[in-house]
Amino acid sequence: MANHLNGYIDSEFDKSIKLLNAMSADVALRELLARVVTLSVEALKRGNKLLFAGNGGSAADAQHWAGELVSRFNFDRPGLAAIALTTDTSILTAIGNDYGYDYVFARQVEALGRSGDLLFAISTSGNSKNIVRAIKAARDAGIGVIGFTGQGGGAMAELCDVCFRMPSGETPKIQEGHEFLGHLICGLIEYEMFTDAKG
Ligand SMILES: O=C(CO)[C@@H](O)[C@H](O)[C@H](O)[C@H](O)COP(=O)(O)O
Numbered sequence: 001m002a003n004h005l006n007g008y009i010d011s012e013f014d015k016s017i018k019l020l021n022a023m024s025a026d027v028a029l030r031e032l033l034a035r036v037v038t039l040s041v042e043a044l045k046r047g048n049k050l051l052f053a054g055n056g057g058s059a060a061d062a063q064h065w066a067g068e069l070v071s072r073f074n075f076d077r078p079g080l081a082a083i084a085l086t087t088d089t090s091i092l093t094a095i096g097n098d099y100g101y102d103y104v105f106a107r108q109v110e111a112l113g114r115s116g117d118l119l120f121a122i123s124t125s126g127n128s129k130n131i132v133r134a135i136k137a138a139r140d141a142g143i144g145v146i147g148f149t150g151q152g153g154g155a156m157a158e159l160c161d162v163c164f165r166m167p168s169g170e171t172p173k174i175q176e177g178h179e180f181l182g183h184l185i186c187g188l189i190e191y192e193m194f195t196d197a198k199g
Pocket residue numbers: 055056057058122123124125126127128131171172175
């Protein structure tokens with residue numbers, strides 16, 4: 001590796017290690033995690049579902065997390081009801097073209113969401129209009145909202161039932177925090193849902 005790249009690499013390692021250390025030491029974060037797992041397990045057990053939405057890298061998170069739940073995470077068990085609102089290009093392009101990109105998630109929340117479902121809304125800025133609109137649509141429909149954002153919180157922070165604010169203002173680092181939490185939450189939901197079956 002060329003020497004001049006090492007400064008950048010060191011700095012990235014340093015920031016990621018600090019982020020995870022800060023998250024690990026945050027007692028309030030553990031309380032939020034417990035709340036989200038309880039809300040999710042209750043929703044799934046009564047036949048509701050989890051919806052996921054985000055833009056760019058957060059769209060990847062949305063479909064990644066839904067995939068873990070519908071398929072499997074740490075062990076074999078029945079699939080869990082989770083839908084990413086980021087994957088159907090016909091739906092996304094129709095809504096984007098006919099109503100505007102700000103509506104691509106809200107319209108799907110209105111169409112697919114049912115009272116008692118949960119929306120996982122992911123936005124590093126907390127200000128993406130399509131995410132804020134989706135959150136408002138969810139609230140109007142009796143759907144609880146779990147938010148994932150950065151330290152600023154943005155417009156979405158005060159609209160969520162539970163909001164995870166990563167201790168960073170840098171989009172990629174915020175995303176790394178989200179990705180860690182996403183895996184943690186999938187693992188915890190699976191564990192809580194299937195404790196008897198996991199062996
Ligand atoms: O993955 C990245 C940056 O790491 C980008 O694709 C990023 O997700 C996009 O710029 C998004 O549009 C940012 O939106 P948001 O997180 O502020 O809602």
